[in-house]
Amino acid sequence: MSETIVIIGAGQAGGQAAETLRREGFAGDIVLVGEEPHIPYQRPPLSKKFMAGEMPLERVYFKPPEFFETEQVELKLNIPATRIDRERKIVTLCGGEELAYGKLLIATGARVRTLDIPGADLSGVHYLRTIADVEGIQENFAEGAKLVVVGGGYIGLEVAAVAVKRGIDVTVLEVEPRVLQRVTTPEMSAFFEQVHTEEGVKIRCGTGVTAFEGGGKLEAVVTSTGERLPADFAVIGIGIVPNVDLAEEAGLAIDNGIVVDEQGQTSDPYIYAAGDCTNFPCVPVGRRIRLESVQNALDQAKAAAAAMAGTPKPYTQVPWFWSDQYNLKLQMAGLNQGYDEAVLRGDPGARRFSTFYLKKGAVIAVDAVNSPPDYMVGRELIAARAEVPPETLGDLEVSMKEIRQKYT
DSSP states (O other): OOOOOEEEOSSHHHHHHHHHHHHOOOOEEEEEOOSSSSSSSOOOOGGGTTTTTOHHHHHHHHHHHHHHHHEEEEOOOOOOOEEETTTEEEEEESOOOEEEEEEEEEEOOEEEEEOOTTTTSSTEEEEEHHHHHHHHHTTTOOOTTTTEEOSSHHHHHHHHHHHHHTEEEEEEEEEETTTTTTOOOOOHHHHHHHHHHHOOOEEEEEEEEEEEOOOOOOOOOTTTTOEEEEEEEEEEOOOEEEOOOOHHHHOOOBSSSEOTTTOOOSSSSEEEEEEETTTEEEEETTTTEEOOOOOOOOHHHHHHHHTTOOOOOOOOOOOEEEEEETTTEEEEOOOTTSEEEEEEEGOOOOEEEEEEEETEEEEEEEEEEOOOOHHHHHHHHHHTTTEEEEEEEOOSSSSSHHHEEEEE
């Protein structure tokens, strides 16, 4: 009898795993379980083009609906998995249906981090993680409406950029001293704060939220500094929490995510995991990490699926990310934690520049604004653990092509 692979989680990781299984020659049954009503879809456009109304729903989908029929992937949507029985190799769904598996992939992703404060359940207070979330936010889009964005990370700033272009009055509240503090340099944070300010967004750093007020619907946001900001709606973007409950209840090893190896295998040889919910050994970084990025979800899903199909291809890619805000494309590669030197290349005033991060002389990360060559070559430098003199990285007279040829 052919082996059945069950995939819990119908996001990009789940969809990619199904595609890779077939591409690697797996001929058994594939069952894809998702708690949302949608087929696998991309999350990055939700806070960008899809929210802005520039991308139709069918383009948000990871693959068209007919893909799953053609590739014989059975979809069980709008029905969450509730239990994994490792001894019997059974996944139980809400409602009691049981699915037997030969191998199992957990691709449950993450959920939004919520605010537990008065008024958080008022109508008009939104989070952003799903298509339904975006549709709820869009219902508030009206010129002159007042929006308070809680959180000055990528999601918050992307929402602010979309909203202010729609004529909405936008205020961003960030509890840290600067926006994007967790991921970039003070100089890069200052650049993006200036860009948003010039576009009309009001940014208040060092400011949290203590309450939402309103008579059934949001009317105002009360800040940690005592202000009461009038608001027609609010969007909270303060991070995500990995969905590890199923794995933890099943007794799998957990440590800030489901612990997996370079092929996505968990502490159970019949169970794999991929995406935001995993803690994995990142070869280019040299340590275990949990990564919240579409690149990780896709590449790790490919590695896990290949291993399950019997054609292992260990996951060793350099992490990368991106953010679209106005006419700016911020592309990032590597992780800059622990850097001891940051090198500026280009002119922020021209809105085309990059920052390279070095640790003990080696390039470990790059943030590039409208500078694709810096980003692309930067990824290669990180993978090669190249030691490039700071004066060379910062010299525009030396092309990135020359740097690639000499140091990779």
